[in-house]
Amino acid sequence: MNTLLEEALNNYKILDPQIEFIRHNENETYKLKDTVSNNQYVMRRHKPNTDFSLDIFGDKKHSVDLLISEMNILKAISESTEILVQTPIRNNNSExxxxxxxxTPVTLLTWINGNTVEEIELTDDILYKIGEMVGKFHRFSKSWSKSKRLHRYSYDKSLLIRVISKIKTGIELNVLSNEQFKIVENTVNEIINRMNELDLQKNSKGIVHSDLSKSNLIVNNGQITPIDFCLCGNSYYYMDLGSLFSHFDKHEQQSSIINGYKSIIDEDINAKYIETFFVFQIILYISTHIENAARWDWFNDAFNRWCKKFFIPFSNNIAFIIIS
Structure with missing residues (x-):
């Protein structure tokens, strides 16, 4: 056991722990088991992998304020909804x-048993329940977020300005051509235009998860649990639908998700704005990895595919997502 992990464990009442390394992306993550009580936990040491940068958010390292707000969001979801989430555990100083x-900051959460969505066979029922869960989360956020001023990331026009500046460095790094960058710039300008439209709609923004990948959705006895709220923040609710659609790319899957969502959120859902945050997700990914792209053989082909299939149609207002 390394010294820092041992130091972290000394701050919690976990007896004779079994430790399993899980992954290291935006956090260094471990599964812990108290072998006396058999309780299981997730410990996150908040130090990003060298391939993952938080600079674009203006957060070179995870700030304590950001983490406290994440813990308070999880606590509120647990107390105010029927959504099963990982709940935060206080340390020996009740923090x-x-x-x-x-x-380096550390947080401890309860462990959720089950399989990630990427590990199971997807059915209409599972997809419907994913949409239903996100609807319940947004219903909670629409009422809870109004009275809260939380120190969280913001997925907004200011972030997009930083994103485009970061991606432009790809020209100097010989990762992107001027023509490729221009396509990204046009795409970002159209995202901003559509955000301006959403700003005219009532109650269009609040706390969102922002990273609803298949690996961040756990199936537990037929219930869908969202995990890893580390990048949650303030944005338009369509951000989460765009996130889902970027990972569930078949029309039938998307229709089931939307049907589940609309069973909770009885509002018209406009595919135009799902597309907006679908491409936002890809562009955000590019900006946070642009410095590593030069050593990725697959990046240029992937970038050209994104341009042809998504960015250029989007900039020209040609729909690529159809919901029914």
Whole structure:
């Protein structure tokens, strides 16, 4: 066991822990089991992998305020909804965030048993329940977010300005051509135009998850649990639908998700705005990985595919998502 992990464990009442490394992306993540009580936990040491940068958010390292707000969001979801989420565990000082001697913050959450959506066979019922869960989360957020001023990331026009500046460095790095960058720039300008339209709609923004990938959705006894709220923040609710559609790309899958969502959120859903945050997700991914793209053989082909299939049609207002 490394010294910092041992230091982190000393701040919690976990007896004779079994430790399993899970992954290292935006966090270094471990599964812990208290072998006396058999309780299981997730411990996150909030230090991003060198391939993952938070600079675009203006957060070179995870701030304590950001993490406290994430813990409070999870606590509120757990207390105010029927959604099963990982709940935060306080340390020996009754605090949600532990700061280690090297300055790295640590948080502890309950463990959720089950399989990720990417590990199981997708059925209409599962997809419907995914949409239903997101609808319940948004219903909660629409009422809860109004009275809260949380220190969280914002997926907004200001972020897009930083995103486009970051992607432009790809020209200097010989990752992108001027023509490729121009396509991205046109796409970002159209995203901003559509955000301006959404700003005219009542109650269009609040706390969103922002990263609803298949690996962040757990199936537990038929119930869908969203995990990894580390990148949650303030944005338009369509952000989560765009996130889902970027991972569930078949029309039948998307229709089932929307049917589940609309069973909770009785509003018209416009595919135009799902497309907006679908391409936002891809562009955000490019901006956070542009410095690594030069050593990825697949990047240029992927980028050209994104341009042809999504960015150019989007900029020209040609629909590529149809919902029914």
């Amino acid at each position: 949600f965030v532990t700061v280690l001697s090297d300055g």
